[in-house]
Amino acid sequence: MLVGAAIASAALLLLPFMIRLDGKPHAEWLQFVGRFHPLLIHIPIGLLVLVPVLELAGYYRHTLHEAAKFVLLLAVPFCFLTSVLGYMLAYGAGDTGTTVTRHMWGAIALSVLVCWSAVFRLQSSADRLPRFYAPLLGSALLALFWTAHQGGSLTHGSDYLTRYMPLPLKRFFGHAAIVPVADSFYARRIHPILDARCVGCHGESKTQGGLHLDSYEALMRGGKDGVVIVPGNPEKSMLIVRVSLPSTDKRFMPAEGRPPLKPEEIAVLKAWIRQGASSSDIAVSGAPALANTSDDAPPEPVGDYSKLMGEIEQMRYTQGAKLVPVSNNPGDGLVLETVDVAANFGDAQLAQLANFASYIVEADLDRTGVTDASFDTLSRFTRLRALHLAGTAVTGAGLAKLAPLSELRYLNLSETRVTSSALQPLKTMPNLKHIYLFNTPAQPATKTAEIHTPDGTQHE
Numbered sequence: 001m002l003v004g005a006a007i008a009s010a011a012l013l014l015l016p017f018m019i020r021l022d023g024k025p026h027a028e029w030l031q032f033v034g035r036f037h038p039l040l041i042h043i044p045i046g047l048l049v050l051v052p053v054l055e056l057a058g059y060y061r062h063t064l065h066e067a068a069k070f071v072l073l074l075a076v077p078f079c080f081l082t083s084v085l086g087y088m089l090a091y092g093a094g095d096t097g098t099t100v101t102r103h104m105w106g107a108i109a110l111s112v113l114v115c116w117s118a119v120f121r122l123q124s125s126a127d128r129l130p131r132f133y134a135p136l137l138g139s140a141l142l143a144l145f146w147t148a149h150q151g152g153s154l155t156h157g158s159d160y161l162t163r164y165m166p167l168p169l170k171r172f173f174g175h176a177a178i179v180p181v182a183d184s185f186y187a188r189r190i191h192p193i194l195d196a197r198c199v200g201c202h203g204e205s206k207t208q209g210g211l212h213l214d215s216y217e218a219l220m221r222g223g224k225d226g227v228v229i230v231p232g233n234p235e236k237s238m239l240i241v242r243v244s245l246p247s248t249d250k251r252f253m254p255a256e257g258r259p260p261l262k263p264e265e266i267a268v269l270k271a272w273i274r275q276g277a278s279s280s281d282i283a284v285s286g287a288p289a290l291a292n293t294s295d296d297a298p299p300e301p302v303g304d305y306s307k308l309m310g311e312i313e314q315m316r317y318t319q320g321a322k323l324v325p326v327s328n329n330p331g332d333g334l335v336l337e338t339v340d341v342a343a344n345f346g347d348a349q350l351a352q353l354a355n356f357a358s359y360i361v362e363a364d365l366d367r368t369g370v371t372d373a374s375f376d377t378l379s380r381f382t383r384l385r386a387l388h389l390a391g392t393a394v395t396g397a398g399l400a401k402l403a404p405l406s407e408l409r410y411l412n413l414s415e416t417r418v419t420s421s422a423l424q425p426l427k428t429m430p431n432l433k434h435i436y437l438f439n440t441p442a443q444p445a446t447k448t449a450e451i452h453t454p455d456g457t458q459h460e
């Protein structure tokens with residue numbers, strides 16, 4: 001039993017080091033199974049809370065000591081199972097962040113403590129509880145409450161307990177009202193910028209870098225590397241740092257060759273942060289009005305694809321490729337994701353998507369089986385802004401067929417056999433500003449205009 005407990009504890013403790021939560025989503029079945037975690041979690045909680053009750057009651061009715069032993073033993077496999085399911089959920093969904101990490105370590109500590117409480121308890125004689133037992137079980141229960149609170153913050157938001165707390169109590173616990181006021185500067189000027197330019201990758205459907213930018217709270221919570229807003233100090237705020245880098249820096253945001261924020265937008269963000277990044281201030285001094293410059297106007301909205309949602313879902317089951325909405329606003333279009341099925345995705349599968357072509361604004365075909373034959377299909381993806389073809393068999397013959405893609409800004413052809421002559425027809429495409437050619441015959445030996453390499457250096 002001791003050996004078994006030692007192995008199980010060690011395995012659980014090592015899990016986060018062996019399979020790291022890397023912030024990237026993984027196979028969907030992991031999430032499918034993992035989603036039983038919030039359901040199953042109630043079983044070990046129920047069992048564990050019962051243990052001290054039964055132990056105490058055992059002083060009055062002896063048989064209850066036996067019951068406590070049994071319930072504690074039963075809790076051990078449930079703790080381990082629930083922890084593993086939780087891990088699958090986080091790993092599958094690409095979740096990271098301080099709350100996720102705390103919740104994870106809390107659960108691991110809890111499982112190990114419960115496991116060893118059970119070991120000591122089983123070895124004890126009928127009516128003499130071992131000396132370690134009470135502190136061990138007590139720590140397990142403390143770990144349980146703390147872990148459960150972290151888990152609650154994950155599912156319900158960290159203000160779940162405090163949101164409807166009476167104001168005096170809130171002040172006492174240091175939670176001033178943090179719900180943004182509807183006509184606040186944040187709501188009118190800050191949220192729209194982040195919503196339009198960042199939430200596609202930092203929102204509900206996709207959470208890059210562990211960072212959500214879709215609510216005030218999430219913005220202030222920050223990402224995997226900590227806070228991104230330092231109230232009063234825009235220069236120290238990572239969000240400002242990232243959007244102010246040269247657009248060729250690989251840490252530049254918005255990522256993947258999306259157009260930079262306008263200088264006025266950055267100025268608005270800075271002014272707001274300088275004045276304290278509040279959720280309720282109505283006005284902020286020094287914030288410029290947004291000019292409506294037309295040269296880099298936001299993209300024209302695509303048509304409403306809501307009616308096709310049924311077909312989109314079905315396609316996901318038949319061929320595994322996903323069409324993910326960029327945002328809640330259908331006009332922002334769909335992103336084609338093939339990362340989970342890249343090995344089975346080729347020209348024929350792409351051709352089947354022709355129905356949705358006019359709604360797709362970004363297509364990730366990296367490392368799929370598509371070939372030059374797909375340029376025919378792609379010529380119908382007229383709303384495409386970003387196209388990823390890295391690591392595919394394309395040679396570039398037929399790149400000219402992309403000419404109708406007048407909104408295309410980003411094209412990744414790294415690790416393909418594309419030659420520089422095959423690229424000639426792209427020169428006429430007005431918006432195509434970022435072409436990646438790392439590890440191709442076309443990779444410029446001498447520095448030429450408009451070419452990026454994946455490390456983000458732009459050669460002018």
Ligand code: HEC
Pocket residue numbers: 194197198199200201202208209210211222223224225226228238239242243250251253254255256258261
């Ligand atoms: C095309 C997707 C994409 C868009 C759009 C995007 N980001 Fe990101 N962002 C990422 C990825 C991927 C990461 C993680 C890798 C990294 O840190 O560079 C990231 C990380 C970050 C981080 C660091 C988070 C941390 O804690 O490490 C910040 C800050 C950030 N983004 C801000 C923004 C802002 C502000 C915008 C909008 C102006 C934006 N991003 C738009 C993809 C995107």
